[in-house]
Amino acid sequence: xxxxxxxxxxxxxxxxxxxxxxxxxxxxxxxxxxxxxxxxxxxxxxxxxxxxxxxxxxxxxxxxxxxxxxxxxxxxxxxxxxxxxxxxxxxxxxxxxxxxxxxxxxxxxxxxxxxxxxxxxxxxxxxxxxxxxxxxxxxxxxxxxxxxxxxxxxxxxxxxxxxxxxxxxxxxxxxxxxxxxxxxxxxxxxxxxxxxxxxxxxxxxxxxxxxxxxxxxxxxxxxxxxxxxxxxxxxxxxxxxxxxxxxxxxxxxxxxxxxxxxxxxxxxxxxxxxxxxxxxxxxxxxxxxxxxxxxxxxxxxxxxxxxxxxxxxxxxxxxxxxxxxxxxxxxxxxxxxxxxxxxxxxxxxxxxxxxxxxxxxxxxxxxxxxxxxxxxxxxxxxxxxxxxxxxxxxxxxxxxxxxxxxxxxxxxxxxxxxxxxxxxxxxxxxxxxxxxxxxxxxxxxxxxxxxxxxxxxxxxxxxxxxxxxxxxxxxxxxxxxxxxxxxxxxxxxxxxxxxxxxxxxxxxxxxxxxxxxxxxxxxxxxxxxxxxxxxxxxxxxxxxxxxxxxxxxxxxxxxxxxxxxxxxxxxxxxxxxxxxxxxxxxxxxxxxxxxxxxx
Numbered sequence: 001x002x003x004x005x006x007x008x009x010x011x012x013x014x015x016x017x018x019x020x021x022x023x024x025x026x027x028x029x030x031x032x033x034x035x036x037x038x039x040x041x042x043x044x045x046x047x048x049x050x051x052x053x054x055x056x057x058x059x060x061x062x063x064x065x066x067x068x069x070x071x072x073x074x075x076x077x078x079x080x081x082x083x084x085x086x087x088x089x090x091x092x093x094x095x096x097x098x099x100x101x102x103x104x105x106x107x108x109x110x111x112x113x114x115x116x117x118x119x120x121x122x123x124x125x126x127x128x129x130x131x132x133x134x135x136x137x138x139x140x141x142x143x144x145x146x147x148x149x150x151x152x153x154x155x156x157x158x159x160x161x162x163x164x165x166x167x168x169x170x171x172x173x174x175x176x177x178x179x180x181x182x183x184x185x186x187x188x189x190x191x192x193x194x195x196x197x198x199x200x201x202x203x204x205x206x207x208x209x210x211x212x213x214x215x216x217x218x219x220x221x222x223x224x225x226x227x228x229x230x231x232x233x234x235x236x237x238x239x240x241x242x243x244x245x246x247x248x249x250x251x252x253x254x255x256x257x258x259x260x261x262x263x264x265x266x267x268x269x270x271x272x273x274x275x276x277x278x279x280x281x282x283x284x285x286x287x288x289x290x291x292x293x294x295x296x297x298x299x300x301x302x303x304x305x306x307x308x309x310x311x312x313x314x315x316x317x318x319x320x321x322x323x324x325x326x327x328x329x330x331x332x333x334x335x336x337x338x339x340x341x342x343x344x345x346x347x348x349x350x351x352x353x354x355x356x357x358x359x360x361x362x363x364x365x366x367x368x369x370x371x372x373x374x375x376x377x378x379x380x381x382x383x384x385x386x387x388x389x390x391x392x393x394x395x396x397x398x399x400x401x402x403x404x405x406x407x408x409x410x411x412x413x414x415x416x417x418x419x420x421x422x423x424x425x426x427x428x429x430x431x432x433x434x435x436x437x438x439x440x441x442x443x444x445x446x447x448x449x450x451x452x453x454x455x456x457x458x459x460x461x462x463x464x465x466x467x468x469x470x471x472x473x474x475x476x477x478x479x480x481x482x483x484x485x486x487x488x489x490x491x492x493x494x495x496x497x498x499x500x501x502x503x504x505x506x507x508x509x510x511x512x513x514x515x516x517x518x519x520x521x522x523x524x525x526x527x528x529x530x531x532x533x534x535x536x537x538x539x540x541x542x543x544x545x546x547x548x549x550x551x552x553x554x555x556x557x558x559x560x561x562x563x564x565x566x567x568x569x570x571x572x573x574x575x576x577x578x579x580x581x582x583x584x585x586x587x588x589x590x591x592x593x594x595x596x597x598x599x
Contacts, residue, residue: 020401027405028141031412032127035153039419040123042427043116049430050112050454053292055164056466057480059115061209062097063469064088064517066106072516078540078572080517081474082465084446084489085538086481088517089255090262090574092211093167093480099207099255101125119161119169126152126172133179134383136186137331138390140397142407147386149415150318151175151379155310158422159292162429163305170210174217174376177201181221184240185228186330190598195240196591199247206252206259215363216376218245220337227333250587257580265541266482272359272368274300275347276307284309284374285316288417292425300347306369310421311378314414319378322385331387338380345374431457434467441472444515445500446536448491450475488538488556499536504553506531508561520570527561534558535570542575 051059060082068076068088076095079088088094097106097114102121105114127148134147152172160168177198184194198221205214225241228234249256276284280297284307287296295304311319323342327335343354347370350356355370397404433455453467468475476491490497501510501522508527512520520535527533535550535557537543543550545559546569552558559568 024141024401024404024408027408028145031145031408031415032131032148035149035412035415035419036120036123036127038416039153039158039422040120040426042423043119043430046430047112047116048433050432050434050464050466051115051162051164051430052428052432053163054480055429056454056464057478058093058164058166059111059466060469060480061088061091061093061095061166062106062115063111063466065095065097065103066111067469068517069107072518074516074518076517077542077574078518080444080537081469081472083478083481083484083538084474084476084487085540086484087258087262087540087542087574090258090542090576091481092259092263093209096166096207096209099204118166122169122172123152123157126157126175129172129174129176129179130379133175133182133379134386136179136182137383137387139394140386140390140404140407142404142411143386143390143393145408145415146318146411147379147382149411149418150311150315150382151375153415153418153422154315154375154378155290155308155418155421155425156305156375158425159290159305159308162292162425163303164429165305167209167211167213168372168375170205170208170213171216171375173201173205173208173210174213174220175379177205177217177221178224178379181224181240181244182330184244185225185237191236191240192243192594192598195243196247198240198244200251202244202248203251206248206256212367212372215367216341216373220341220376220380221245223337223340224330224333227336228330231329231333247587247591250583250590253580253583253587254577255580257583258574258576261574261576266484268366268482270366270368272355272370273348274302274368274370275349275353276300276345276371280307281346282316284371285311285319286313288312288421290421290425292428302369305425307371309371309374309378310418312414312417314410315418318385319381322381322388325385325388327384327388328391331384334380334387335384338377338384341373341377341380345371345377347371432462434464434470435461437471443500443512444472444474445492446474446476446489448475448493449477484538486555488552488554489536490556497536501536502534503527503531503561504534504558506561513567518572522568522570524561524566524568527563527566529563531561531563532558533561533568537570540572543570543572545570 064079065076068074076088079086097103102118105117130148130151131144134144138144180194180198184191184198187194225237228237283297289296290308290310292305295308299307348356358364435453435455450463450465450468452461453464454462456462465475465478476487476489501512503510506528508531509525510533511523513523514521522533532553534553537557539552539555539557543557550557550559557570
């Protein structure tokens with residue numbers, strides 16, 4: 001037998017010490033990459049097709065950025081093609097690709113390719129963020145991939161993406177927000193820098209239109225901060241929460257303040273009495289029959305895409321065990337918050353259920369479909385289970401990395417099973433074609449209804465607001481914005497139509513000289529005293545005429561005229577934006593000052 005020192009010398013020479021870790025990393029990357037490809041491959045099979053359900057309006061939210069910047073060289077403040085005219089930047093889901101990692105794709109590439117890049121990129125962002133966040137509680141790659149599988153590959157993500165709910169994709173930012181926040185309150189490095197990073201992530205949730213992920217993330221961070229402060233007997237978590245919260249408000253202010261202004265004008269209070277039964281919950285978690293249109297059991301309201309959450313029997317067992325095991329420290333805080341979100345996700349199952357109480361509060365009073373709380377609950381409960389398991393599993397992996405590779409095998413099977421179920425939904429997502437644009441684009445005008453633009457797989461025509469945008473035709477009746485009541489825009493086919501600009505309360509001629517989404521320049525000839533110029537566009541208080549606030553005439557934009565000949569320039573600029581930009585500048589200056597003093 002060779003002497004032991006000689007054997008160790010040979011091993012150290014030809015077998016690197018980090019070979020085990022390298023093998024684990026390679027297997028982890030292979031599993032996640034293959035699962036992502038398996039899930040999203042149907043989106044790439046045909047790059048010329050459009051999405052179904054809500055994709056038509058959500059593509060319009062993004063196309064206004066492309067058209068405004070590339071064609072008219074102006075910022076996407078106003079969306080004239082939407083519902084007779086509606087704010088783009090002020091709307092929570094409008095122009096959400098401006099401050100986004102995927103802005104270059106939309107600006108430089110065709111729309112259908114850019115949106116697929118956003119879907120794939122958001123999935124990758126969620127995978128990486130979840131892996132990092134789980135890594136705060138375990139060193140095992142297998143356990144971290146388990147969390148990634150349950151959160152990013154369950155059927156809810158695929159079904160919501162298939163229906164065009166692009167706001168749901170922004171849940172991918174939640175793990176990154178939790179990762180930076182956990183580093184802020186439990187890390188050895190600077191609390192302030194990590195809290196500021198968390199604030200930046202929260203701001204991106206505002207810019208990218210996270211209508212549900214944003215309040216859910218804010219609620220989770222607040223509860224985690226309070227729980228950690230009580231658990232640790234320290235004010236550091238609350239201080240980190242304050243820094244993250246205030247910085248997020250400052251970073252997001254250019255969109256947030258105009259957005260709040262719009263929400264104040266169109267408040268939404270909606271009933272939400274939905275509840276999930278035990279039988280429905282079991283089917284949601286374990287039945288592989290998960291299509292966005294049809295599920296295995298009836299649901300209270302809306303489609304199955306709002307309920308399905310397939311994690312398989314193994315994943316359901318993990319979530320069930322997470323309710324039983326007792327992790328320690330900050331993992332216990334996550335478990336408690338996850339349990340609360342789980343109860344919120346069951347909806348109004350009792351007159352004093354958590355959701356019934358929360359639904360009375362601002363912001364949450366405007367939301368419905370409480371089953372959406374179950375999605376972040378999966379992340380929190382999965383991490384709590386992993387943290388408990390890591391107490392005995394991590395020491396084994398540290399000594400024998402090959403054990404992690406072995407443990408990765410069943411996790412890979414689960415991950416691919418979830419990807420295959422989600423794949424069936426994405427396969428039915430982008431299946432419609434667009435009717436060719438046969439005539440040259442004419443001057444902009446409104447019609448009552450969107451044109452027949454999409455061609456369904458069965459060969460029939462389907463109305464498409466996006467097609468109207470491509471043909472320079474706005475639609476007064478539309479889907480995708482809050483209920484705005486009476487509209488001032490008059491469709492061209494209406495007997496009341498008098499042109500895109502016209503005079504009331506007097507006589508004279510009006511001619512449209514220049515038009516863009518944010519602007520209309522009109523030449524007036526022979527206006528009588530007291531006459532008003534009307535621009536055939538829905539009124540909004542941010543419209544101005546020659547630098548002063550425009551008037552409202554029959555819910556349309558208007559301006560008082562001087563007698564005789566004149567020229568009027570209507571221009572749209574969100575009235576809350578100057579305050580938002582000022583707050584953003586102050587926040588950046590404060591961060592820069594802190595950074596300078598720190599250095």
